[in-house]
Amino acid sequence: MNLYNQIMIFLSATYTQSMLWIKTYILDFHFLLQTFFFIGIFYALKKIRKTIKNLGSKHINQRFLLTLHQTIKIPFDELFFILMLPLTVHIIGEIIHFFDGKINFFSILTPLSIAWSIIRLFQSIFDDSKIGRVISWMAWGVAALNISGYEKKATKFLESIRPLQVGSYKITIFSVVESIIICTFVFWVTTLIVEFVKKRLQISMKINASEKVLAIKFLRFFLYSIAALYALNLIGIDITTITVFSGAIAFGLGFGLQKISSNFISGIILLLDKSIKPGDIIAFDDTFGRVTHLEARYVSIEALDGKKILIPNEFLVTNRVENWSFGHNRICVGIPVGVSYKEDIEKIKSLMLNIAHNNAEVLSTPKPLVFLRAFGDSSINLELRAWIEDPSKGYSRIKSDLMFSIWRAFKEENIIIPYPQRDVHIKTSDGKTFT
Structure with a gap:
């Protein structure tokens, strides 16, 4: 038998089976009755969806709805409709089949509604149109196989293509595809749960x-x-088999990934002892900035110039780190100032205190103070100390504002800030001295 005859026989058999399927399912009174029944269900769910939308805006926690929408990118009422449509169709179909013995329209509608729900959910979450198209093709393909009755034949065909035996587990094309779908779905649902709880926390x-x-x-x-x-x-993999090798794998990873393990444990230590947390202002070596994220391996710090600096967790545990926010957010700004010995120290002290009190960023409690630090070679060394609430709002900026104010006030009052002077005495051979 040549190829042409084989193709013609296949097409003829397909045509005969299709016509028989149409006559059995489509051209039937039950089909028409169930079609109108489904239309009623569809509009009833639409009505319920609208009611849920109105009730949700009034009675359901808005933070919960916002978090849910940010996680799955679907409004709550639409999510209800997407999930309830295939579930309702399946339940009604089973009820009709139990009492009447025929499902007809609902036997077609159940896989179609499930496929539509899967496509709608995945398309709302995956922004990539290519992924959405692949999921659509797979969902509609499985639905078509289910409706036409070729699902079992397709499964047997995929299982028969050169299976690979690994111990007691047989690997086939079908098992690979099934494993990918199951793992993708399970981890997708898990990711949604994690992201939802994360946003709520x-x-x-x-x-x-x-x-x-x-x-x-x-x-x-x-x-x-x-x-x-x-x-x-x-998937069908025996979990006890994995537990046998888990100890050996963990032992090997312990040697190969010492630094990663150390950073991970150090990150947990930082979180448990609460020495560093998001929002803290920390300083070490030449680095100064605000902690933005604590990850499994590193801490992300935003420096004053906007740069993102990633510091391994182990470094923060084993080295000296200044946490300016530990315990409270208040921090003292110290500004050293040198003035001439000819100036009125009490007047300068009062002037500097007024500058601190007039700055909106400076706290009134603890109150600003001026200290006399030392009698220098060419100046009297004073220091203004003022407390600010939150260094993350701009420690350097506030310090600069105070210094500019002091400079302007000194200029207005003709107060001199001296600079070091040295006298050089030159003595000649004949005993004369020059200065």
Whole structure:
């Protein structure tokens, strides 16, 4: 039999089966009745969706709705409709099948509604149009196979293509595709849960920044571990086999990833002892800035010039670090000033205190003070000390403002800031001295 005859036989069989399917399912009174029934269900869900939207804006916590929308990028009422449509269709179809023995229209509609819901959910989350198209093709393809009755044949065909035997586990094209789909779905759902809880924790006012970061880290580790074990179990891999090798793998990773492990543990130490947390102003070596993020391996610091500096967690645990925000946010600004011995020290002290009191950034409690630090070679050395509330608002800027104010006030009062002077005496051979 040549190829042409084989193709013609296949097309003829497909046509006969298609016509039989149309006659059995489409040209039937039950089909028309269930079509109108579905239209009623559709509009009922639309009405419920509108009611939920109105009730949600009044009775449901708006922070919860905002967090949910930011996580899955779908309004709450639309999410309800997307999830309830295939579920309602499936339940009604099962009820009709139980009493009538025929499903007809609902047997077609169930896989189609499930495919539509999957596509709508994934398209709202993945901005990449290519990923959305791939998911759409896969969902509609599986739905078409389910409706036409070729699902089992397609599964057997994929399982029969050169299976690879690894121990007691048989790897086929179908098992690979199934594993990818299951793992993608499980980790996608886990990521949504983690992101939702993360956003809820970040806006919570009941726990501090360190506790938030620590809770998010443990939550992410715990949920992804559970998701991995659950996905492996769904695929059919024996989890006990993995536990045998887990100790050896952990032992090997301990040697190969010492620095990463050290940074991870150091990050947990920083969070537990709360010595450094997001928002703190820290300084070490030549680095000064505000802590923006605490990650598993590093701490992100934003310097005064806007640069992002990544510091390994281990460095912050084992080295000397100044935390300007530890305990409280107040910090003292010290401004040394030298004046001539001819000036009125009490007048200058009063002038400097007035400058500090008139600055809106300077706190009244603790009150500003002026100290006489030393009697220098060419000047009397004073120091103005003033407290500010939050160094993250601009420590250098506030200090500069105070220094400019002192300079302008000294210029107006003709107060001299002396500079060091040295007298050189030259003595000649004949005993004469020149200055």
